[in-house]
Amino acid sequence: MKIFKIADMVKGWFVGDFESTAYRTSACEVCFKQHKEGEVWPVHYHKLATEINYLIQGEMTLQNKKLVAGDIFVLNPNEISDPVFLTDCDLIVVKIPSSTKDKYEI
Numbered sequence: 001m002k003i004f005k006i007a008d009m010v011k012g013w014f015v016g017d018f019e020s021t022a023y024r025t026s027a028c029e030v031c032f033k034q035h036k037e038g039e040v041w042p043v044h045y046h047k048l049a050t051e052i053n054y055l056i057q058g059e060m061t062l063q064n065k066k067l068v069a070g071d072i073f074v075l076n077p078n079e080i081s082d083p084v085f086l087t088d089c090d091l092i093v094v095k096i097p098s099s100t101k102d103k104y105e106i
Helices: none
Strands: 013-016 029-035 050-057 059-062 065-068 072-075 089-096
Touching: none
Parallel strands: none
Antiparallel strands: 013 029, 029 089, 050 072, 050 089, 059 065
């Protein structure tokens, strides 16, 4: 068994095709993200990856839709991600496939 600390992972990403990671694979990326209320996050999209998000805690809007704890939302390639964090938010994010050069800011 190997043990890792989330604090040692880059921006919360702990699975994917990059370093430092707990499990290296090109199949997907997985992270635990924490966002503060009002945090500005760049509007962006992915050309290759599908992104599956589970909002564990908090409230936010995306594409003018309100999301609350317990919501799962999926962004397909070329869909715009324009998050507004209404409260502190905790998310689990899965991207398929892993591609560190697949984020396009608008």
